[in-house]
Amino acid sequence: MNRGAGERRFTAALQAAYDAGRLPLISEIKVRSPKEGDLLAGRDPVVLARTMVASGAACLSVVTEGPNFGGGLELLQTVSSAVPLPVLCKDFVTEPKQVWERRDAGAACLLLMVSQLDWSQLKALHAEAHRAGLETLVEVHDEDELRLALTLDLDLLGINNRDIRQLERDEGTVANTLRLLDSVPPGVQTISESAISEPLEARQVIEAGGSGVLVGTAILKATDPAAAVRRLVQALED
Numbered sequence: 001m002n003r004g005a006g007e008r009r010f011t012a013a014l015q016a017a018y019d020a021g022r023l024p025l026i027s028e029i030k031v032r033s034p035k036e037g038d039l040l041a042g043r044d045p046v047v048l049a050r051t052m053v054a055s056g057a058a059c060l061s062v063v064t065e066g067p068n069f070g071g072g073l074e075l076l077q078t079v080s081s082a083v084p085l086p087v088l089c090k091d092f093v094t095e096p097k098q099v100w101e102r103r104d105a106g107a108a109c110l111l112l113m114v115s116q117l118d119w120s121q122l123k124a125l126h127a128e129a130h131r132a133g134l135e136t137l138v139e140v141h142d143e144d145e146l147r148l149a150l151t152l153d154l155d156l157l158g159i160n161n162r163d164i165r166q167l168e169r170d171e172g173t174v175a176n177t178l179r180l181l182d183s184v185p186p187g188v189q190t191i192s193e194s195a196i197s198e199p200l201e202a203r204q205v206i207e208a209g210g211s212g213v214l215v216g217t218a219i220l221k222a223t224d225p226a227a228a229v230r231r232l233v234q235a236l237e238d
């Protein structure tokens with residue numbers, strides 16, 4: 001699928017961070033999680049998003065799924081129009097019209113979860129996202145899902161350290177990323193998602209061949225989110 005110039009904003013921002021010696025960090029805003037409950041704690045998501053940008057995040061992520069995570073398209077619209085960085089929309093997308101709604105709300109990249117889609121849906125939504133000018137983050141959690149994802153012409157592969165089917169029961173560990181990265185061919189840009197809190201874990205991902213990390217809870221729960229972002233972004237410094 002050919003995409004026009006200017007439509008690879010998300011992967012370009014990750015690469016630019018890496019080229020500048022910073023850890024390519026996708027910093028996430030989610031209202032709540034099944035495991036942790038309320039994560040915004042009354043804070044203004046725009047203030048949080050601007051803090052993440054000012055502290056060195058390469059990109060942002062907004063969870064728009066409602067029932068489990070408390071998000072919505074308005075949140076995506078509000079955040080994406082308030083910051084200059086490209087924004088990933090994290091949601092359970094299963095229908096083409098959801099692709100365009102999320103594009104219209106300001107997403108630059110769209111999550112597609114292999115665990116939630118059959119093969120023809122995944123392929124069709126991947127192509128639809130490209131037609132809408134979006135990049136995709138195709139998310140896997142295990143070897144079977146990885147094999148399927150690798151048959152696509154990927155923009156970004158996501159390895160989720162948690163199993164989305166487990167919700168509040170799954171603690172997740174970056175070991176899942178390190179294990180699966182062994183089976184990812186060179187040249188596939190791979191993001192480690194979930195359950196990351198320490199710069200050392202982020203650094204391990206990059207040293208194992210990953211291209212970046214997606215972190216939400218650890219930043220949102222930190223007493224000083226700006227400092228938490230800065231610590232992660234500096235993870236590649238000696």
Ligand SMILES: O=C(O)c1ccccc1NCC(=O)[C@H](O)[C@H](O)COP(=O)(O)O
Nearest residue numbers: 033035162164167193194195215216217
């Ligand atoms: O956020 C959760 O509690 C969760 C539980 C089980 C599966 C998925 C979950 N979240 C979706 C995500 O993928 C995360 O929001 C994202 O990767 C950031 O993770 P974290 O840094 O652990 O908040």
